[in-house]
Amino acid sequence: MTPAAITPSFWMSTRRSFAAAMRRDGFGIIALVVLALVILGPLYSVVLWAFAERWQYPSLIPTQFGLSFWEQTFARADIQRALPFSIVLASVVTLLSAVICLPASYAFARIKFRGRQALLLSFLATNAFPRFGLYVSIAVIFFRLNLIGTVPGVILIQLVNTLLLMIWIPTAAFQGIDRSLEEAALDVGASPLRVFIQITLPMVMPALSAALLLTFVNTFYEAQGALIVGLPRVVTMPVLMYSLINSQLVVQYGAIVSFVLWMPSLLLLLVANRLLRGGYLTAGFGV
Amino acid sequence: MTTLARTSTRQRQWRGAILAYLLVAPPLLLMVLLIFIPATQSIARTLTISVDGQPGFSFSRYAAFFSDPISVNNLLFTFQVTLLTLAVIFIVCFPLSLYLRFSTGRIASAVQILALFPLFVPGIILCYALIRFLGTRGTLDTLLSLVGITGYRTPYLKPEAIVIGLVWESIPFTVLVLTAGLRQVSDTLIESARDVGAGDWTIFRRIILPLIVRPALIVFSLNFLGIFGSYTIPYLLGPAAPQMMGVFMQQTFGQYRRPDDAETQAVITFLICAFVGFLYVRTVASQRLTREEE
Numbered sequence: 001m002t003p004a005a006i007t008p009s010f011w012m013s014t015r016r017s018f019a020a021a022m023r024r025d026g027f028g029i030i031a032l033v034v035l036a037l038v039i040l041g042p043l044y045s046v047v048l049w050a051f052a053e054r055w056q057y058p059s060l061i062p063t064q065f066g067l068s069f070w071e072q073t074f075a076r077a078d079i080q081r082a083l084p085f086s087i088v089l090a091s092v093v094t095l096l097s098a099v100i101c102l103p104a105s106y107a108f109a110r111i112k113f114r115g116r117q118a119l120l121l122s123f124l125a126t127n128a129f130p131r132f133g134l135y136v137s138i139a140v141i142f143f144r145l146n147l148i149g150t151v152p153g154v155i156l157i158q159l160v161n162t163l164l165l166m167i168w169i170p171t172a173a174f175q176g177i178d179r180s181l182e183e184a185a186l187d188v189g190a191s192p193l194r195v196f197i198q199i200t201l202p203m204v205m206p207a208l209s210a211a212l213l214l215t216f217v218n219t220f221y222e223a224q225g226a227l228i229v230g231l232p233r234v235v236t237m238p239v240l241m242y243s244l245i246n247s248q249l250v251v252q253y254g255a256i257v258s259f260v261l262w263m264p265s266l267l268l269l270l271v272a273n274r275l276l277r278g279g280y281l282t283a284g285f286g287v
Numbered sequence: 288m289t290t291l292a293r294t295s296t297r298q299r300q301w302r303g304a305i306l307a308y309l310l311v312a313p314p315l316l317l318m319v320l321l322i323f324i325p326a327t328q329s330i331a332r333t334l335t336i337s338v339d340g341q342p343g344f345s346f347s348r349y350a351a352f353f354s355d356p357i358s359v360n361n362l363l364f365t366f367q368v369t370l371l372t373l374a375v376i377f378i379v380c381f382p383l384s385l386y387l388r389f390s391t392g393r394i395a396s397a398v399q400i401l402a403l404f405p406l407f408v409p410g411i412i413l414c415y416a417l418i419r420f421l422g423t424r425g426t427l428d429t430l431l432s433l434v435g436i437t438g439y440r441t442p443y444l445k446p447e448a449i450v451i452g453l454v455w456e457s458i459p460f461t462v463l464v465l466t467a468g469l470r471q472v473s474d475t476l477i478e479s480a481r482d483v484g485a486g487d488w489t490i491f492r493r494i495i496l497p498l499i500v501r502p503a504l505i506v507f508s509l510n511f512l513g514i515f516g517s518y519t520i521p522y523l524l525g526p527a528a529p530q531m532m533g534v535f536m537q538q539t540f541g542q543y544r545r546p547d548d549a550e551t552q553a554v555i556t557f558l559i560c561a562f563v564g565f566l567y568v569r570t571v572a573s574q575r576l577t578r579e580e581e
Contacts, residue, residue, distance in 0.1 A: 028398055060426075124571055130532075137553050237410045
């Protein structure tokens, strides 16, 4: 290595050379084209089918656009029942989860107690089972307790899914805030409750709202637990999708329902940046 | 005075600890009731048999499972799909993550957006979209015929479609975790290695690989559990036979109304996944502990 090479610009350029090497062989462009086809292709099909009157092969776009199937879709009694029910159910589960988990996450973040770390890690158990096997195991108990086909049964099985996310994200948030502000407020005589409401809460609000939104969306789309515990009497929107997909007489029904069901998920896109920057998305997986 | 102050702090600590236990009790209780009790009860029940009204220990439920060719076939099929899917996930996501870690610019950020996009597509909608995309006379078929390729054979209702669906769903999480792991590999480290004459391959093998063992283990274990315990994608995209264990269990429980057999199938998936589940918890725990020490 000649002395001339060891300059700051050399350090900078080595990093770039790695990137440049990858770009030179067109990796990025190939990845972009393949991903665009594979990721966006399927969504393209669904969205266009939702607005198609007729779509004959081999046309790349619908032969005739139109909205007449929208009326038919929402005139279906099963959809009229399931859609509002799913929204209410997901809200109830999210609220219950918040009431159960948020105080616990505050304790995990702020109070020192024996076994804190082990108890926090124990929530990883919700991810450490093959999901559907666990559901069957729960369903067998519910079967004996006559909870199959009941709303409380569905709420309970869906709550399991929310625990890890609703504890880990808020715990990280409560741990992450700067405590000097709280101490300053206490020093000038503010009551602990007032400090919590006026100082602590606003600081953790972005993380808390992200956790609530993620929980709501995940629960809204949760189909497997609701399927095995809810049927035959409790039918949520995603569970209804199974039958719409399997008895696909009219393609548009499934496409329109998919399109409408997808909207809550797009809410997440709005806060995607915040979720990614805070590392919250992976926290939901226990990473 | 000092003794008095000390007792009062200790009392306050005690009170704090009791409050903490009260606060963490509800979610813990829920987890015990809905995970530990069902799982241990299932394991215990599948090992007991009623002899003249008396419970006795027996492997007979497992013997029945393993002597039934359909059950064994479904289990083997689940293994095959899981391993194949994991292989494809790593082949696709590892180069993508390396690229995203070491590249900047517009193309890289567009690739990142696309790779993360499946996070915002729920599984059930993905299934419907893939049917419309991959099915006979679907969008892919149309695209191929436009460029003159005919004779498209759809993977829909074949094992390949399950693999495609599961890979599609796993890309964002895998890329997120692997890229985050690769960010721990500092630029200075790579530059100094290059300085002493290390080539790209040596840098990859000696620096990058050891540092991403942990993220790779997390990705491996969570994807393994997710695929082994999947239901929606294999049910909607896969063949009627052989079935993956999730589909098999649902059929046994929901359609044939044989909860005992479904339970045996569930416990078999628990036992197979136990090691992977343990690996996941251990890896995440050690990662957190190292992070807290720093």
